[in-house]
Amino acid sequence: MRRAHTVEQVRAAEQPLLDTQPSGALMARAATGLAVAVVEELRRRRGRTYGTRVVVLAGPGNNGGDALHAAARLARRGVAVRAVALGEVLHPEGLAAFLTAGGRVVGLDEAVRFGPDLVLDGIVGIGGSPGLRPDAEAALEALADVPVVAVDLPSGVDVDLGETPRSHVRAALTVTFGTHKVATLVDPAARACGRVRLVDIGLDLPAPAVEALEADDVARLLPVPSATAHKYTRGVVGVRAGSSTYPGAALLCVAGAASGIAGMVRYVGPQSVETQVRTRFPEVVGPGRVQAWAVGSGSDTDAVTMLREALADDVPVVVDADALAHLPRRGSSPRPGLVLTPHAGELAALVGEPRADVEAAPLRHAREVAQHWQAVVLLKGARTLVVHPDGRVRVNTTGTPWLATAGAGDVLTGLVASLLASGLDPFDAASVGAWLHGEAGERAAACGTVVATTIAGHLPGIIRAVTARV
Numbered sequence: 001m002r003r004a005h006t007v008e009q010v011r012a013a014e015q016p017l018l019d020t021q022p023s024g025a026l027m028a029r030a031a032t033g034l035a036v037a038v039v040e041e042l043r044r045r046r047g048r049t050y051g052t053r054v055v056v057l058a059g060p061g062n063n064g065g066d067a068l069h070a071a072a073r074l075a076r077r078g079v080a081v082r083a084v085a086l087g088e089v090l091h092p093e094g095l096a097a098f099l100t101a102g103g104r105v106v107g108l109d110e111a112v113r114f115g116p117d118l119v120l121d122g123i124v125g126i127g128g129s130p131g132l133r134p135d136a137e138a139a140l141e142a143l144a145d146v147p148v149v150a151v152d153l154p155s156g157v158d159v160d161l162g163e164t165p166r167s168h169v170r171a172a173l174t175v176t177f178g179t180h181k182v183a184t185l186v187d188p189a190a191r192a193c194g195r196v197r198l199v200d201i202g203l204d205l206p207a208p209a210v211e212a213l214e215a216d217d218v219a220r221l222l223p224v225p226s227a228t229a230h231k232y233t234r235g236v237v238g239v240r241a242g243s244s245t246y247p248g249a250a251l252l253c254v255a256g257a258a259s260g261i262a263g264m265v266r267y268v269g270p271q272s273v274e275t276q277v278r279t280r281f282p283e284v285v286g287p288g289r290v291q292a293w294a295v296g297s298g299s300d301t302d303a304v305t306m307l308r309e310a311l312a313d314d315v316p317v318v319v320d321a322d323a324l325a326h327l328p329r330r331g332s333s334p335r336p337g338l339v340l341t342p343h344a345g346e347l348a349a350l351v352g353e354p355r356a357d358v359e360a361a362p363l364r365h366a367r368e369v370a371q372h373w374q375a376v377v378l379l380k381g382a383r384t385l386v387v388h389p390d391g392r393v394r395v396n397t398t399g400t401p402w403l404a405t406a407g408a409g410d411v412l413t414g415l416v417a418s419l420l421a422s423g424l425d426p427f428d429a430a431s432v433g434a435w436l437h438g439e440a441g442e443r444a445a446a447c448g449t450v451v452a453t454t455i456a457g458h459l460p461g462i463i464r465a466v467t468a469r470v
């Protein structure tokens with residue numbers, strides 16, 4: 001599991017170490033890890049470190065201190081280093097180490113003429129508020145062609161919300177200390193981080209604000225049939241999706257549901273669509289009892305009936321697409337076991353705001369919807385979010401932009417419902433579903449361009465590969 005903590009949590013975890021360890025010990029760990037990462041980055045880009053050039057953009061706080069200490073270490077390995085001071089003062093010990101190692105503080109023009117291979121963004125870290133001051137903006141503009149390594153975080157992002165409301169650094173690599181921050185995992189800030197590398201500085205941390213499943217977590221959560229299993233013990237998943245306008249959505253939702261996780265799949269929908277489903281999937285049966293429903297993908301005007309009928313059963317329901325618009329009104333008594341799977345446009349319609357506002361602040365909006373409907377919200381996107389009404393958040397880091405293809409979401413809806421039917425709770429079902437879907441998309445993209453059918457086609461192989469890990 002990758003874990004991200006808030007600024008307050010990081011500061012609280014740092015304090016006992018700052019109180020008990022020699023002054024500067026924690027910063028030395030951070031600076032050493034940063035210097036190692038920069039050496040690797042220089043080798044990656046230039047094939048060597050000796051004779052390369054690095055410019056530090058140094059702010060007034062400890063983030064600047066990290067960068068200056070790291071630059072001192074780089075100087076001792078033959079890297080030529082310069083620093084541009086952004087702020088009235090520089091971190092005193094960091095500056096002293098930097099100067100002793102042969103570094104020089106220069107003006108912006110000289111830093112540009114120096115021709116750096118990399119810029120180290122030590123402007124602000126977790127102490128920063130969103131946005132950059134004009135001197136930092138000018139420095140980044142003048143050095144715009146040079147790749148940036150962000151120290152702890154790209155300066156200027158909103159650390160705890162993962163938003164980028166104002167000017168900020170766009171890094172090629174972010175070296176973050178102690179734990180991930182919300183901004184290194186959650187979009188749009190995560191997009192400003194480039195690759196992210198975590199340096200352990202020995203913090204003892206509480207439960208995270210945001211977590212990201214990894215293969216071993218998914219392996220632990222995925223159900224496998226026991227020796228005495230029969231189809232009903234594995235769970236039955238029902239699909240109410242598709243319409244005469246969008247029969248394909250039913251096929252794709254069923255394909256996601258029929259990935260081999262649940263013991264049986266039922267389809268309930270218009271006769272003409274049912275015929276197509278049964279022809280394409282001979283293993284699918286008709287109405288009856290289920291342990292979870294997938295509702296709404298491509299359901300068009302049938303959405304309202306499909307949702308009502310699914311909600312009438314006392315089982316978890318995944319609500320997608322057209323059915324989202326027919327959710328019981330906000331404020332009415334919440335129904336347990338709901339998973340909502342909007343993309344940004346659908347979530348925008350739920351909260352009555354422009355799509356762009358949701359895309360600029362996905363975590364905030366997903367939290368709002370989870371609260372209002374007391375439901376698990378799976379907000380689809382490049383970094384899909386899964387938000388529980390109790391405040392827990394997971395972010396999905398698998399996937400590829402090739403997944404942005406019509407019908408991909410329908411496959412996900414069926415898959416999440418099948419995980420619910422097999423007994424996972426809504427939070428795990430949504431986050432495991434997003435992880436598997438992203439992996440299947442990556443595998444499909446490795447074989448060629450991606451359409452929704454090929455994503456579904458890769459699910460069984462991914463599921464077996466993951467379950468084989470335990």
Ligand SMILES: NC(=O)C1=CN([C@@H]2O[C@H](COP(=O)(O)OP(=O)(O)OC[C@H]3O[C@@H](n4cnc5c(N)ncnc54)[C@H](O)[C@@H]3O)[C@@H](O)[C@H]2O)[C@@H](O)CC1
Pocket residue numbers: 014018026027030031059060061062063064066123124125126127128129130131132133151152156177201
């Ligand atoms: N406390 C420690 O010993 C450790 C600190 N660490 C580093 O210290 C950083 C936090 O240091 P600080 O608490 O000194 O804070 P920062 O260095 O993040 O920020 C310092 C100051 O920048 C100014 N500032 C705020 N927003 C700004 C903006 N948008 N533009 C320009 N200036 C702005 C403020 O006056 C703030 O006090 C972490 O991100 C990490 O890099 C690590 O070295 C681990 C150990």
Ligand SMILES: Nc1ncnc2c1ncn2[C@@H]1O[C@H](COP(=O)(O)OP(=O)(O)O)[C@@H](O)[C@H]1O
Pocket residue numbers: 343380381382383384399400401402403404405406407408409410411412437
């Ligand atoms: N840029 C992207 N990178 C990675 N995954 C993406 C990207 N854009 C969309 N996706 C994923 O593709 C799927 C698209 O689903 P959705 O928007 O519901 O499409 P549709 O309604 O056509 O099925 C979601 O799982 C989403 O997370």
Ligand SMILES: [K+]
Pocket residue numbers: 063121122123124125150151152153154155
């Ligand atoms: K920074």
